[in-house]
Amino acid sequence: DAMVIQNPRYQVTQFGKPVTLSCSQTLNHNVMYWYQQKSSQAPKLLFHYYDKDFNNEADTPDNFQSRRPNTSFCFLDIRSPGLGDAAMYLCATSRALTGNTEAFFGQGTRLTVV
Amino acid sequence: AQTVTQSQPEMSVQEAETVTLSCTYDTSESDYYLFWYKQPPSRQMILVIRQEAYKQQNATENRFSVNFQKAAKSFSLKISDSQLGDAAMYFCAYRSVLLAGAGSYQLTFGKGTKLSVIP
Numbered sequence: 001d002a003m004v005i006q007n008p009r010y011q012v013t014q015f016g017k018p019v020t021l022s023c024s025q026t027l028n029h030n031v032m033y034w035y036q037q038k039s040s041q042a043p044k045l046l047f048h049y050y051d052k053d054f055n056n057e058a059d060t061p062d063n064f065q066s067r068r069p070n071t072s073f074c075f076l077d078i079r080s081p082g083l084g085d086a087a088m089y090l091c092a093t094s095r096a097l098t099g100n101t102e103a104f105f106g107q108g109t110r111l112t113v114v
Numbered sequence: 115a116q117t118v119t120q121s122q123p124e125m126s127v128q129e130a131e132t133v134t135l136s137c138t139y140d141t142s143e144s145d146y147y148l149f150w151y152k153q154p155p156s157r158q159m160i161l162v163i164r165q166e167a168y169k170q171q172n173a174t175e176n177r178f179s180v181n182f183q184k185a186a187k188s189f190s191l192k193i194s195d196s197q198l199g200d201a202a203m204y205f206c207a208y209r210s211v212l213l214a215g216a217g218s219y220q221l222t223f224g225k226g227t228k229l230s231v232i233p
Contacts, residue, residue, distance in 0.1 A: 004158065033220075040123070040225060040226075041225055042118070042205070042222075042223035042224055042225045042226065043205070043221075043223045045220045045221070048220070057220075090159065092159075102161045102164070103161070103221060104158075105151075105158045105159040105160070106158055107156070107157060107158045108158070
C-alpha cells in the first residue's frame with residue numbers, strides 16, 4: 001500500500017501559469033518535506049513542515065510556496081513557473097526531524113514547463 | 115555545510131555478481147547518520163541501509179552491506195548476488211545528529227549512481 005502519494009505523477013504547465021502539486025500520507029508523520037530533483041543532480045530540500053510549523057530553506061526562491069492544511073496533506077505551489085523549474089518534485093515524510101529516522105518518499109511529480 | 119560525493123555516475127554489474135558503489139562525504143561533526151537510498155525507475159525512493167557514525171560495526175541488510183571508514187569519510191555500499199530488481203539510482207545521504215542550525219536536520223544527498231544489472 002502506498003504510504004506517501006503524490007498527484008499528479010506528471011504535470012505540464014505553461015510558463016508563468018501557477019501550478020500546485022499535492023502530497024498525502026497515511027503514516028501520520030509529523031514532518032513533511034518537499035525536495036526538488038533536477039536531472040543528474042542531488043535532491044535539494046525546498047522546505048519542510050514540522051506539524052504546522054513551516055521552515056523554508058534559505059535559498060528556496062520566493063516563487064515556491066507550501067501549504068499543509070492538516071497532518072495528511074501538503075501542497076507545493078509554484079506561483080510563476082519558469083523553464084528552470086522543470087524537475088522532479090519529491091514529497092517525503094518522517095516521524096521526527098532528528099536521529100536516524102527513516103524518510104519515506106512518494107513517487108514524485110515530474111513537472112514540465114512549456 | 116556537509117557535502118556528499120558519489121563519483122560514479124553510472125555502474126553496471128552482471129546478475130549474481132557483486133558490485134560496490136562509492137560515497138565520500140565531508141563534515142566537521144563527530145556524530146551523524148549515513149544512508150543509502152534506492153530509487154527504481156518511476157518508483158519511489160526507499161531506504162536500503164543506514165549507519166550510525168558512532169557504531170564501528172558496518173551495517174548489513176541481507177545482500178546489502180556497507181564499508182564505513184569514518185577517518186576516511188567513506189561510506190560504500192556493497193550489493194552481493196545482484197538481481198535484476200537492484201537496477202536503480204542509488205543515493206548516498208548524510209544527516210546530522212542534532213539540530214545545530216537551520217537545515218542541519220535535512221538529508222544531504224549525493225548526485226546518485228545509476229546501477230544497471232546485466233542478465
